[in-house]
Amino acid sequence: MVLKDIIAENSDETAAVNDSPKVGVRHLQSMLIFSGFCVAFMQRANLSVAIVAMMDRNSTNPDFPEYEWSEQTKSLLLSSFFWGYVLMQIPGGQLAQRFGGKVMYLYGVGISGFLALFTPLSAQLGDWKFICAIRFLQGFCQGSLYPSTHTLLAQWAPPAERGILATLCYSGPQFGTIIILSISGTLAASKFGWPSIFYVSGGCGIIWCLVWLLWSADAPHQSKLITSKERNYIESELAAISKSENNTTSAKLPTPWLSLFTSLPFWVLLLCNCAYNWGYWTMMTQIPSYIKNVFDKDIQSNALLSALPYTANLVFGLCFCALGQVLLSKKVLSTNASRKIFNTIGMWTPMTATIALGFVDANNVDVAVILLTVGVGTDSATFLGYLLNHMDLSPNFAGAMMGITNCAANCMSIFAPLLVGVIVTDTTNPNQWRFIFYIMAGFYFIANLLFITLGSTKLQPWNEPVKRDIDRVQENVE
Template sequence: MTVKKIWPTSGNVNVDSAAAPKDDNEVVAKGACCMGFGIRHFQAFLIFLGLSVAYSLRVNLSVAIVAMTDKDAANPDFDEFSWNEKTKSLLLSSFFWGYICTQVPGGALARKFGGKTTLLCGVLICSILAILTPIFAKIGDWQLVCALRVAQGLCQGMIFPSTHTLLSHWSPLEDRANFATYCYSGSQFGTVVMMATSGVIASSALGWPSIFYLSGGIGVVWAIVWFIWGASTPAQSKLISPEEKKFIEQSIGVEAGDEHHAPTRTPWVKMFTTPAFLVLILTHCTNNWGFWTLLTEIPTYMKNVFGMDIKSNALLSALPYFAMFLMCFVFSGISSIMNRKQCIPLSVSRKLFNSIGHWIPVASLIALGYVSAEGATIAIVLLTVTVGVNAAPYLGFQVNHIDLSPNFAGILMGITNCAANIMSIIAPLIVGFIVTDEHDPNQWRIIFFIAAGFYFVGNLLFIIFGSTDVQSWNDPQPKPSPEKRNSTQLESQH
């Protein structure tokens, strides 16, 4: 029995034979420890819960605002606010004003202070602000709530870059895409739970303020748990065994002590002159255009074209997110089987799953544009399919940042997510320019064709120019030896 059979490695990692187990029993023990459930899986579970909390905090106002402005939709014993549609739209969009601003700084802060710290701060502060929301609404009306939502966006702007930074340290190369899928599926889980339970909570004796108290309180509890058991890297974890730590570090190509010699300067110029990264930005932007066009405009489309108010139906509202949550595990299972059998290269796997998540929505969106006014059920099915298969890109472009540069994965995610969320704001505005008659299915067909076009072009560029090769600017520059530094200083003096 050889060590290589127990410790799978990437192509550029050499197994340290000196550290190998001395007998077969020790090999089996280490193999069982490393290949089974380990602390890395526990970390992924904690991140999953963190993202679930983050998204429940993100959408809590979206679901609570109905009860806050209509006593008939909730417990009438609590305050009601006379906010018009313009004010409500302003409140719901204000989160993204702050969210966009801290994407890139969030990645830089995660590299400097560790993903544990930035994720902790982002979720904890956002949770405290959520608890304060009912009080702010009472004393400062919509203006103070708007300021609070901007602040929450600033906090959450660090969450995705922090998550990518954590994944770059904790996920073995062989399971990188699966780890990312498990963690990011928390965003759908948090959305589903919040949307499915908000109506019941608002109608209960606790009223609509409890939506913010519960989501914020759970966020504080998660922050305490994460502070105790979370870790930025395997080397900083007090729970991990030496065998599992070595397994992870060898898989991702980290030598002992390497994390103390990570590059301190961010190679901005090299990043923005790398075709694979530029394409990654475009792919992320096109994905968000299509995804957010659906999530923001489909309720209006269903109500005006089919006469179906899915906003008032919690189950229908949560159905697409629930489908996406389930499909995360379906695609992850398929990916695991493919990895075990080693049937396709990594680059092909990334592009395959990305194509599933982009080109199936192309077909479903085009079909949605031709559904007749009597086909509400067909429209819901197509919508659910379109959003559901959007889980596949978690194993595609969503993890490609770590492929290109594990050292700068958080910053890369911050850059692409910032650009992509600008598209999330622009896409609904374009709908307002094109759809002048919300009851006209022909105008909505144009919107679906535009979204389908973005999906198609974005994935085509990713297939042609995307890469999974670690870029040369990822690695730290070797530090000169003391003798060389002294020699250089002497030469400069002469």
Template sequence: MKILCCGGNNGSMDMDSKNPKKGEEAVGEHSGLGVRHFQVFLLFFALTVAYALRVNLSVAVVAMTDAASSNPDFPEYQWSEKIKSLLLSSFFWGYVITQVPAGQLARKFGGKIMILTGLTICSVLTVLTPLCAKWGDWKLVCALRVVEGLCQGVVFPSTHTILSKWAPPKERATLGTCAYSGNQFGTILMLATSGVIAASPIGWPSIFYISGGIGCVWSVVYFFFGAGSPEESKSISAEEKKLIEMSHASEVSNAPEVPKDQLPTPWLAFLTSPAFLVLIVAHSVHNWGFWTLLTEIPSYMKNILGKDIKSNALLSSLPYICMFAMSFVFSAISQQLNNRNCVSTVTSRKLFNSIGLWIPMVTLIGLAYVDPEQSELAVVLLCFTVGMNGATYLGYNMNHIDLSPNFAGILMGITNCVANIMSIIAPLIVGFIVTDEHDPTQWRIVFFIASGFYLVGNTLYVIFGKANIQPWNDPPIKPRRNSTPQVESQH
């Protein structure tokens, strides 16, 4: 991890890289908006739709089980807390399963077709949710949510696959942050509007009709204007296409012997690479802390601090508004550091990952010791903790593409699979620890565990993390005696 003098030669900037950064100067000269920015804009809305479809049931289930609290003119279901928990977790059963296969499929068929197919099916199923609840009660809704999770499992690996093709190395962190900030934007929209929609004359079914309908509109737009790579785009200029190709060529010393989508996947090399293993750790500890906050903080605020943020749309969405805003602040800082050649790529990744994990580590401990009379301070600390998490978009989140542009989608699928298993385990561990929701000492244990994960995970990432292309990005092709079967097996 090395900081360089601002204004230094960019070619010697990344001490992990073996090759000079040829062509990046050309990329830097293209300062205007291009087709790559429009593609990232479409990805931003893809992730907005994905998270809106993911979060909608969390708010709608309140109105579905208590019609008197919103609009009594619509159906009410007698679902127990156990059934509601089952419904809310069922999405992730399917979501975890398709993560790793999705990366491989995105390489084979292209990121566009995978994300388009996944979100289109998910959007249609969302529109059908009220009918499923009417026809099959909670069992059919649960099955529908599992299928939605299976469909959305392709989103992150496909997004990474597309970004690896479109984003020049110098713009990778900025463009990636812009795309992934759609996660928070979709969450904010649903948390802020669902309560209002449920209480309106159109009732809780419209939460699903509107979010699913918007998803269908996005699908149509992306079908006509989206492109998985510069080669697939019909509107990109020759100049922009050339500078993207030059910037990517500057990262590798030799061109692959076969088309990139036909390279064999080096699974063993992935799982024996220290740089990738610590990337799995960094992603997993982030998810542990983030989902601990997402699922358990409302209960902590209500039972310990006497503040029911679930019933307040502004308070419930405020932490994610902070994360959304701070992700752009950190992106601007990163871009300035990059433009002035102040830090190497690996230093930048570790710096922002440390901001996104170590600062929340401290504020979580502070949150555990806030007195009940200081509920406003607790809200500030919560917003600050979640807001600082936005820095990780410029840390581990883009590191998959740094290590291997050819297999970025598969790498994201692996880390996101493990990280989401951690997301499922974290609330269960909280349930074992917090037997009395009104006991602050038990909650402190929860916060200390999350802080400990942040400390250990990011320490390993700082020590072992890398940001240069790994040798297994271009695995050697094994010759075969009969070439015909080889060709057939690749299609």
């Protein structure tokens, strides 16, 4: 190739980057993932809100059955989703890497939607046992969502736009939870009764699947909607950080388990995800009980206050996203500095709010609710921290990494409430609750300190398949 051709090629590539579309199909993909998460979390949270009406003995609607379940049975029903969810995390990452994020995301939302539609019938046929089975299967299906999202973003999100596209995607869970909390009371009181909560959430999932099949794609080169300008922009930006000659082939390679589990930055990510889930689910599931028993205010019975932490999480997340994009685009912060600053905001601000919550006077319930809202809201900054760091370390294996770290993290979301049950023997005793807050704050502090000191945004050597691996895969394909 002569010098003139090289200059022309580089000029075309530079022009494609500089002339990249501000809004394009990559944003459409993120919106589709956002809406998928939205309906998935409507399906996840529907039983949490519907079970109140299902167990209401004073219901004025005699057309729908009420169930006399014990508190133990209720806890069993509400936890059964997470049994399947944890079980599918690591296989979900492997399957997304093998078959593509599009198929696995469709499987996760679509089958879960069908199961939601059959939940009222399962209650009539097999009481709580059938519902447990339905919820287990829903969790099993949805276990592939986060790994699939990371797999898709690794193909669709240019490095400079990972923050805004990922935050858009991961705002879906909060939005879906807000929706189901807002409409569940009205649906349960309608002539269709509590079953309508499951029908609406399941029906939305089926509708979403049709749109997903029409407009989604695993990568820019597989999309029928993308322009050549946008495709060249995305692929050139991704190529700048990866020397892989064949991304499609490398995506079929087996996960480098030994390299991954001997990677210090990966272990830092795993610890961060565990600490985040411990803190988040402690705040979301236990602190409302703390406020009710210590401050004598039931925020769970108030739809507005119930949705407030999720709303704050959504709003703060979008604000952090906009701020992070501005700082990166104007080169105020490097990628490494951005990840660590936002992760610090997302972990140490909730840590401070939680410690302060333990010292709030019982007469200042409004201050307690504000601290809860700030704590849950600001942890969305971690979307721009450790959560994106999976793709920084290894775009080719981001989905597999997310499956592993999310599996461990969701185990923490199961253990955290159990520890509360062991320590808090008197729910009206603020001193016992304060010990729970110290444990949560300790997890946040240590995890973020490790992320600051030992975390990395450098592309890891094991991201790129070695030549012999490529040859072996190509031989197998042939």
